[in-house]
Amino acid sequence: MLKVENLVKSYRTVHGTVQAVKKVSFEVGTGEIVTLLGPSGCGKTTILRCVAGLERPDSGTISIDGEPVFSDSARRYVPTHARPIAMVFQSYAIWPHMTVAENVAYPLTVGRNKPNKREIADRVAHALELVRIPELAQRSATLLSGGQQQRVAVARALIRKAKLILFDEPLSNLDAKLREEMRIEFKELFSREAVSALYVTHDLLEALVLSHRVVVMNSGNIAQSGSPRDVYSHPRDEFMADFMGAGNVIEGKVAGESNGFIQVDVGFGTLSSASNGQSFSKGQSVIVAIRPEAITLSGDVGLLSFPCRVLTDAFLGTGMEYLIALQEHRLRVRMPPTAAAFDIDDEAFINIRPESCVVLQRLN
Numbered sequence: 088m089l090k091v092e093n094l095v096k097s098y099r100t101v102h103g104t105v106q107a108v109k110k111v112s113f114e115v116g117t118g119e120i121v122t123l124l125g126p127s128g129c130g131k132t133t134i135l136r137c138v139a140g141l142e143r144p145d146s147g148t149i150s151i152d153g154e155p156v157f158s159d160s161a162r163r164y165v166p167t168h169a170r171p172i173a174m175v176f177q178s179y180a181i182w183p184h185m186t187v188a189e190n191v192a193y194p195l196t197v198g199r200n201k202p203n204k205r206e207i208a209d210r211v212a213h214a215l216e217l218v219r220i221p222e223l224a225q226r227s228a229t230l231l232s233g234g235q236q237q238r239v240a241v242a243r244a245l246i247r248k249a250k251l252i253l254f255d256e257p258l259s260n261l262d263a264k265l266r267e268e269m270r271i272e273f274k275e276l277f278s279r280e281a282v283s284a285l286y287v288t289h290d291l292l293e294a295l296v297l298s299h300r301v302v303v304m305n306s307g308n309i310a311q312s313g314s315p316r317d318v319y320s321h322p323r324d325e326f327m328a329d330f331m332g333a334g335n336v337i338e339g340k341v342a343g344e345s346n347g348f349i350q351v352d353v354g355f356g357t358l359s360s361a362s363n364g365q366s367f368s369k370g371q372s373v374i375v376a377i378r379p380e381a382i383t384l385s386g387d388v389g390l391l392s393f394p395c396r397v398l399t400d401a402f403l404g405t406g407m408e409y410l411i412a413l414q415e416h417r418l419r420v421r422m423p424p425t426a427a428a429f430d431i432d433d434e435a436f437i438n439i440r441p442e443s444c445v446v447l448q449r450l451n
């Protein structure tokens with residue numbers, strides 16, 4: 088539905104040129120939700136605005152449903168209103184002088200081929216049904232909560248049956264609980280309506296929950312893309328491991344390989360770790376990324392366990408998190424609520440599950 092190839096966009100400012108997007112290519116299939124995920128300033132909004140036609144790229148091509156809407160080589164630039172898209176932004180962009188129903192109906196009342204009144208009313212009712220606020224139809228749009236306003240914005244985006252919907256951090260103004268509810272609701276709605284969307288967020292969980300595919304950005308480049316499970320479980324490098332919340336990173340040198348696991352010397356011993364499909368040479372400097380839940384804290388010494396000391400404990404509701412000291416390293420350990428409890432300054436042992444560790448190349 089969307090094809091972006093070699094997209095480059097820079098901004099000229101008084102301080103010089105900012106390379107916001109550096110040769111980015113990706114696609115969104117029909118009925119697919121693709122998220123652009125990444126830290127602030129990595130270029131997510133810029134890409135979205137280029138797709139929407141609100142920014143003119145320096146070079147590259149953008150096609151929507153097979154139709155080029157931008158191409159520097161073919162000198163083609165289709166203006167925003169002529170692109171088959173709908174947009175939902177962080178600020179809801181709801182018109183305050185209209186009712187909810189009028190806001191939702193608006194895209195159908197402009198341009199050519201306006202449906203008749205009866206059809207508009209039916210489609211508005213259906214769209215409000217989809218976002219589960221049918222009872223608010225006649226309410227003035229200013230008298231809504233943030234979550235309700237965002238539902239209106241989504242209904243308005245759905246009503247035109249645009250080929251592609253662009254979302255820019257639509258949930259980031261909502262409180263944590265509402266965000267959690269809305270993202271799972273969005274997911275159900277998108278799949279039921281077979282929406283094709285490009286969805287921008289800096290929230291990892293939102294991206295993992297909502298998308299079929301995640302494109303992770305870092306300073307204008309794609310750091311990695313793949314299914315949520317893939318990018319989460321197999322981060323390609325240190326940036327990705329950090330962004331995916333690896334929790335613990337330990338530097339070491341490759342000592343060898345056995346049974347499909349890489350052995351890494353890390354000072355306090357040797358860690359066995361999944362290779363992540365990459366190959367490493369002996370002696371190579373690497374980092375090992377270890378999730379807090381991949382480490383078990385125990386009062387007894389076992390095979391391949393390392394002695395440590397408990398620095399802090401924290402109750403998480405769903406379990407316990409400990410900060411432990413292992414020589415000069417401080418590691419985060421997360422344990423299920425049923426596990427034995429430890430106190431500050433307890434001497435204990437940790438065991439690290441090799442299949443839950445990932446060896447990564449060091450970035451310079």
Ligand SMILES: Nc1ncnc2c1ncn2[C@@H]1O[C@H](COP(=O)(O)OP(=O)(O)OP(=O)(O)O)[C@@H](O)[C@H]1O
Nearest residue numbers: 098100105107126127128129130131132133134289
């Ligand atoms: N109109 C502009 N003029 C100059 N520089 C800009 C402009 N818009 C964005 N930039 C710069 O381009 C880079 C990418 O910005 P962009 O808004 O795409 O980031 P983002 O990933 O959406 O970030 P955030 O998560 O904070 O919204 C940043 O360095 C930003 O400062």
Ligand SMILES: [Mg+2]
Nearest residue numbers: 131132133255
């Ligand atoms: Mg942005």
